[in-house]
Amino acid sequence: MSQDRVPPGQKVTTRFPVLHEGTVPSFDPSKWDFIVDGAVNRNLKFTWEEFKSLPAVTIISDFHCVTGWSRFDNRWEGVRFSAVAKMCEPDPKAISVFVSAEGGYTTSLLLKDMLDDDVLLAYRFNGAPLEPGHGGPLRLIVPKKYAYKSAKWVRKVTLMTEHELGYWEVKGYSDSADPWKEERYSR
Numbered sequence: 001m002s003q004d005r006v007p008p009g010q011k012v013t014t015r016f017p018v019l020h021e022g023t024v025p026s027f028d029p030s031k032w033d034f035i036v037d038g039a040v041n042r043n044l045k046f047t048w049e050e051f052k053s054l055p056a057v058t059i060i061s062d063f064h065c066v067t068g069w070s071r072f073d074n075r076w077e078g079v080r081f082s083a084v085a086k087m088c089e090p091d092p093k094a095i096s097v098f099v100s101a102e103g104g105y106t107t108s109l110l111l112k113d114m115l116d117d118d119v120l121l122a123y124r125f126n127g128a129p130l131e132p133g134h135g136g137p138l139r140l141i142v143p144k145k146y147a148y149k150s151a152k153w154v155r156k157v158t159l160m161t162e163h164e165l166g167y168w169e170v171k172g173y174s175d176s177a178d179p180w181k182e183e184r185y186s187r
């Protein structure tokens, strides 16, 4: 296994640990929605059916948890965040995206990082619907950041003109969260 794919301080696993705060939320496709709001020209609200009918892509990427495990070659299917951004028409002053998940988990990313081609709102994993434990029905995947940025059970993204910290970032985990620079903690 080529070492240059393993960020500093990480160990590769072929398992897929389930890791989160709180409990796995239940999913009712008739009540679920996904909201895009904040500093945008168009507020968006998708039902599950509407979200599933958006153009989908498949991206194979590696996944790095800040606790030290990395999982290679994960096959995610879903909608590129950049495609959603096109639809909502961000205000030119928008610089950040605040991500809200069911159950209160939050994270945030700079808009420029969210617009990367490999950033996905994913609903399938390795050829099957994304399991509830791994964030089904819908999770964010941001391969270039530690996985606490890859929020499970995403329900809302809010475009922001100022950057606000999320759940782990407030508690002292790195906001930039680059595994290759081993940015685990903010202090």
Ligand SMILES: Nc1nc2c(c(=O)[nH]1)N[C@H]1C(S)=C(S)[C@@H](COP(=O)(O)O)O[C@H]1N2
Binding pocket: 016, 017, 018, 019, 020, 021, 022, 064, 065, 066, 101, 102, 105, 133, 134, 135, 147, 148, 149, 150, 151, 152, 153
């Ligand atoms: N909603 C929510 N998303 C979350 C978390 C969480 O606690 N709640 N934990 C994050 C962390 S720290 C990791 S490592 C990954 C784990 O994803 P997995 O359970 O699919 O392996 O989910 C991330 N997304």
Ligand SMILES: [Mo]
Binding pocket: 019, 065, 066, 067, 147, 148
């Ligand atoms: Mo993690």
